[in-house]
Amino acid sequence: MITDTRHAIIESAILVFNEDLSAPLEKIADYAGITRRTLHRYFKDRKELMESCECAVQRACYKTNTLAYNSSDDPVEKLENMFHAGMSCGIKYTFLHKLHSLHDHQHSQNSQHCTDYDMTFTLWREHLLVLQSRKLIHTDLSIEWIQAFFRGIVSASVQSQIPGQPLSDQVIKSAWFSFSKGIGM
Amino acid sequence: MITDTRHAIIESAILVFNEDLSAPLEKIADYAGITRRTLHRYFKDRKELMESCECAVQRACYKTNTLAYNSSDDPVEKLENMFHAGMSCGIKYTFLHKLHSLHDHQHSQNSQHCTDYDMTFTLWREHLLVLQSRKLIHTDLSIEWIQAFFRGIVSASVQSQIPGQPLSDQVIKSAWFSFSKGIGM
DNA sequence: AACAGATGTCTCAAATGTGAGACATCTGTT
DNA sequence: AACAGATGTCTCACATTTGAGACATCTGTT
Incomplete structure (x- = not known):
């Protein structure tokens, strides 16, 4: 096909x-x-392929992320679902961020990709603020650090597995432990 | 010069x-x-430059890491020093690992680079085993995961800073919190 | 078996990246 | 001011990558 x-x-x-x-x-x-x-x-060319890749990762991350964000009213359960969402995106999640943190990348409000990207991560920001205001996670950590930390967790998980394969339950379990403790839950 | x-x-x-x-x-x-x-x-060419890069990161990581490993007899203090060693290497630490986890990279005992690489990480393994045997860190986490986790932490720290600059104290502090808690200290 | 759509093979021209020679310029030292 | 060493400029040949045409082959459908 x-x-x-x-x-x-x-x-x-x-x-x-x-x-x-x-x-x-x-x-x-x-x-x-x-x-x-x-x-x-x-x-047609590299540019077009790259563009399609960007759309693909964007869509995948946005979709699973939003779904998780709307999945529960319980803040902790919501966080856990967002964690699993990011993990299930795996390499797509890390790649998406990589594209927007390239040295030559000009982050701009005019680019649809960039606003989409920002929106995806805004969900995280929003929720982390809620968690912090309710003192459910450590309040001394900056939102930026927690987001970077989570990317680090996803990246570590992906790297410790066979590329292209979904993550093993064992890794997901360890990752959740390290992530939740690492943000002071 | x-x-x-x-x-x-x-x-x-x-x-x-x-x-x-x-x-x-x-x-x-x-x-x-x-x-x-x-x-x-x-x-002379790309290959030679890449080779020099590999040597440079290898040496930097090995040196600071070994120094930290021999810095203290107290296991917890030693861990903290090894943590800071990795963090101070920053991008070099992540790059070193990247080179050895490339899909086309053939990890081999015959290559000097590979054995050096392995040796650098053996120090971590050794010490993590000690920490686990004394129940100073969570024992359900695999050594592999903790190493990947630490790489994730370094990677997150580097990415949340201006490239090329040394890491800010704030980030190092957050990173240590997330790392130490994340391994169950 | 005939057909259409998808893919592989072979080929080629254009674009880009690479390595190096020849010579000018710049900088710090004497 | 003269000099040496390092670097920039210009230039070129060569290798690799890229994009696409022409045509063969393969596969599933009718």
Whole structure:
């Protein structure tokens, strides 16, 4: 199917780009099990492919994140769900952030990608503020640090697993322990 | 001075490569404030430059890490010193690990770099085992997870700061809180 | 079996990145 | 001021990457 290949290319690209932003497109094609020629039939050039990757990770993160944000009224349960949301995005979550923290990246309110990105992380900010105001987590930690810390947790989890595979229960359990304790729960 | 330039190139290269492994060498020259021509006077080609980067991060991490490992007999104090050692290496620490976790990287006992790398991390393993056997940290967490977790912490710290600058005391403080609590201290 | 759509193969031109020679310039030392 | 060492500029040949045309092949459907 046409969409299968397209999807496979994007997934491979996320994997490869996450490791090497300027990797030759051939490498992505190899990962996807297709020819570079076929890749070019789906994506005119590197820029277009990168754009699609960005949309894909954006959408995935936004979707799972929002779902989790609206999943519960209990603050702690909500946090746990948002934690699992981020974890389930895994490499997509880290890649999304990487794209927006590149040295040449100009973060701008005019770019749709950037506002989408900001919105995704605003949910976290909002909720962390609630948790802090209710003293459910440590109040000396800055919101920025907690967000960076969580990205670190996701990144650690992804790196300690086979790439492309979903995270093992064991890792998720450890990650939750370290994260929840690490923010003073 | 000749060594200054050489050093500046390597530092720039670590910064740039850490973000984009296949970045054009011109980008590194720009960062270092020199011409690509000059870069080539110091390093024959990309391979040689990368090799020097690897040596540089290897040495920096090994040195500070070993120093910290031998700094104290008190297990908790020793851990704290090793924590600070890793943090002070910052981007070098994360880059070192990145190089050895690349998908095409073949980890081998025959490579000097790999055995050096392993040795650096063996210190951590050794000490974490001691801490666990004395129940000073949570014993349900695997050594692998704690090491990955620490990398995540360093990575988070680096990302939440201006690139190239040393970490702020505030971040180090938060990082230590999150790390120590996150391993069950 | 005939067909359409997707993909692979082969090929090529254009763009980009790389390594280095030749020479000018700049900087600090004597 | 003369000099040496380091670096910049300009230039070039070469390698790699990229994007796409032409056509063969393969696969699932009818």
